[in-house]
Amino acid sequence: GWLSQLCVLTLDGDPCQQEAIEHIDEEQNEIDRLNEQASEEILKVEQKYNKLRQPFFQKRSELIAKIPNFWVTTFVNHPQVSALLGEEDEEALHYLTRVEVTEFEDIISGYRIDFYFDENPYFENKVLSKEFHLNESGDPSSKSTEIKKWKSGKDLMKRSSQTQNKASRKRQHEEPESFFTWFTDHSDADDIWPNPLLYYLVPDMDDEEGEEDDDEEEGLEDIDEEGDEDEGEEDEDDDEGEEGEENEGEDD
Secondary structure, X not given: OHHHHHHHHHHOOOHHHHHXXXXXXXXXXXXXXXXXXXXXXXXXXXXXXXXXXXXXXXXXXXXXXXXXXXXXXXXXXXXXXXXXXXXXXXXXXXXXXXXXXXXXXXXXXXXXXXXXXXXXXXXXXXXXXXXXXXXXXXXXXXXXXXXXXXXXXXXXXXXXXXXXXXXXXXXXXXXOOOHHHHHHOOOOOOOOOOOOHHHHOOOOHHHHHHHHHHHHHHHHHHHHHHHHHHHHHHHHHHXXXXXXXXXXXXXX
C-alpha cells in the first residue's frame, strides 16, 4: 500500500524499519478507533448532564429576575461585550429581563440564545434570538432575529456608524459598534452563560483605583507627619545643646 511505498522512498528499503513503521501504523489505527469511541461516549455523557442541568438553569433564571439590571450590568462588566456598548445600548439593555440558552438536542450541532425584553422605546420585538450551528463543512455560522421594528429615530444600528462620546472607561472606542449589530455577525460570547454571576460581581475598577489613591495619599501624609515630628525632635535637641553650652560658659 501507500505506507509501504513511502517506506521504500524514505528508508531506502530497510526491511526492519519498514516493518516497524507498519506496526506503528497499526497501533495508530487502534488509537484513532479508541478516540472515536471515546468521543461518542463523551457526547452521551454531555447529553445526559445537559438534561440534568436544565432545572438548575431554570431556577437560576428565576432568581436572576429578582435582581434589577442584572444582565446589563453583566454585559457592561464583560470585556468583549462592553466594547460594543454605546450609551444608548446600555439604556436599551435596561429593558432586558431574561436571557436563555438552549442547546440543540445533539449538543454538537449548536445552540440558541434568546433575549427577552420588556416594552421599551427602542424596538417592538419582545424576543431577539441568535442561533449558532455548524454547517456541513464543519465551520461555525449563525442566524439571528432581524430587528425590523425599530421605533422612529431609535435605530441604534444606524447610529453605530456615528462617533459617540464615551465617558466610561469601558467604552474607549471612537467609533464603536452597537451591541445590536452583534445580531448581524457570527461572533459569540459563550463564556457568560455558564456563570454570569462572575461578571455581575466584577468590582468597579474605578472605585478600587480611587481607594488605592486615597491609601497612597494617606501613606504620604503619614510620612510627612513623621518627618515633621522628627524635625521637631531634632530642633528640640539642638535647643537643648545650645542651652547646655551657654550654661557651661556661665560656670566658667
